[in-house]
Amino acid sequence: MSQASPVLLPIADGARTRAVVLGLLRPHRGPVLLAAVCLVGAAALSLVVAPVLGRITDLALAGAADAMAGPVALLAAAAIGQGVLAFAGLWAVARLGEQVLAAIREDFVARALALPLERIEQGGSGDLTSRITEDIAMVGEAVRTAVPDFAQSALVLALTFLGLTALDWRFALAALLAVPIQALTAGWYLRRSAPIYAERRAAAGGEQQQLLDSLSGAGTVRAFGVADAHVGLVGARIDRSIGAVVTVTLLQTRFFGRLNAAELLGLSAVLVTGFALVDSGAVKVGAALAAALYFAGLFNPVNSVLFLLDVLQSATASLARLVGVTDLPGGEPADLPAESAGGSIEVHGLRYAYVEGHDVLRDVSFTIPEGGSVALVGASGGGKTTLAKLIAGVHRPGSGTVLLGGAATTDLDPVRLRATVALVTQEVHVFAGTLAEDLRLAAPDATDEELWAALETAGLSAWAKALPGGLDTEVGEGSHGVDAARAQHLALARLVLADPAIAILDEATAEAGSSGSRALETAAARVLSGRTSVTVAHRLTQARNADLILVLDSGEIIERGTHDELVAFGGRYARLWEAWAAHRVHPA
Incomplete structure (x- = not known):
């Protein structure tokens, strides 16, 4: 290609x-x-x-x-x-x-x-x-x-x-x-x-x-x-x-x-x-x-x-x-309030290609009501991450529309888009500075009490309280080390502080490993509670409780439904779940 x-x-x-x-x-x-x-x-x-x-x-x-x-x-x-x-x-x-x-x-x-x-x-x-x-x-x-x-x-x-x-x-x-x-x-x-x-x-x-x-x-x-x-x-x-x-x-x-x-x-x-x-x-x-x-x-x-x-x-x-x-255009209007467009997601006839003539997504359509949850499941290369980025407004659709709260992502200015949707990927970063400064990147005016509440929701408060200086501890490269799992917990805490109407997790719990996956997935569930969520599922346990599961293959939705519906259907998802369940009972 x-x-x-x-x-x-x-x-x-x-x-x-x-x-x-x-x-x-x-x-x-x-x-x-x-x-x-x-x-x-x-x-x-x-x-x-x-x-x-x-x-x-x-x-x-x-x-x-x-x-x-x-x-x-x-x-x-x-x-x-x-x-x-x-x-x-x-x-x-x-x-x-x-x-x-x-x-x-x-x-x-x-x-x-x-x-x-x-x-x-x-x-x-x-x-x-x-x-x-x-x-x-x-x-x-x-x-x-x-x-x-x-x-x-x-x-x-x-x-x-x-x-x-x-x-x-x-x-x-x-x-x-x-x-x-x-x-x-x-x-x-x-x-x-x-x-x-x-x-x-x-x-x-x-x-x-x-x-x-x-x-x-x-x-x-x-x-x-x-x-x-x-x-x-x-x-x-x-x-x-x-x-x-x-x-x-x-x-x-x-x-x-x-x-x-x-x-x-x-x-x-x-x-x-x-x-x-x-x-x-x-x-x-x-x-x-x-x-x-x-x-x-x-x-x-x-x-x-x-x-x-x-x-x-x-x-x-x-x-x-x-x-x-x-000189590039696209500056953010300083006088626009950071108001969310709303928490519903509507995707209609979505198509996208990184290289013209080679579609990564084709005719993708689905709807998530405000407060609902969707999990994206499928093999690598199926288009899950691309779909997540299109919903987050990172990419512009080749054709079709993505509506957040009824407003097209292409029509939302950067300030309003960030207030509406936040994307947390597998590749998270711990910025050099104090823990409080790292957290306040998402909410500059947050109080210490709000920072501790976000850490509690993200399952990181016990670790933070054990640090030598608490919120004032220097973290990041050259300072107090933060491993991959805690870095992902920290990203979830920033997500709580940003408080978007829509949260997208693109394999954001993948780096925890088997030992930390349960704690991180539990923290992610608390963080997503009460807001519309899209999860690119690294583990099928993340998809099981979603209101809607979309199974993607080669850029198309080949199955959709709840966990129980898809298992009963006996298709691709059912086979994936059977293999996943067997692996969990009889780990290699």
């Missing part, structure tokens, strides 16, 4: 990326002005050194050693002033950059969390994770080093040419001989490197996606003996990334070779001009020395500016990927 190509998350264009950056800088006009003043002042003081050294040279040639004290003191003052202003300017730029970067991070995370899961799945989790890791890191590097260095170097370049002109316009003209080569080199490099950086970012996302797919499915890969094939797939993605890096490296080598040629031409021209002007008496030796020092002092700023274009270009490509996500 063919697979659909990933639909990667969007990437913003250059104009939109610049507009976002300017919008983030606009509230910080004061720090921007402070940084500009300090950096301009530092660059201006750096220009004092060359003419003062030239003055000292002229005094030395004239034998006026007694007059050197003033110029030497001026050198010291300029060095101190330059250091202070440069520190202040770079500090202001770095601080401003970190504030902007923090805003970008927060906007990105907020938008990513608000995205429909279906949209993330279309692009693959690797696309999203590479943006929040590698792209954020690249933008952070630019903010902390490249932007301040680039700004300072660009100012030194501009003011140095003013200094050369002040000495003698012919020095500036000689220095300009290097500019065409440098400009052509920069343009040549940027034209060739821009597509490579975009390819490199895309390759990084593909590499992470393949690693996640292969490692998360390691058990299946080993079971089918396709480890070598997956190693080959990972290797191909890595080779794609390495190829982009090698291409950039070769390009950089040629880039710096051309810049060295420009420096040689420009310095030679300045020295020849200085010799001619001194010989004609137009300038003194000190002025010629100052001009040579000015131009030599341009080597690092020029190379820095042109090389940092490389870093800034890569950071811009990363920033465009971040802005592409933050």
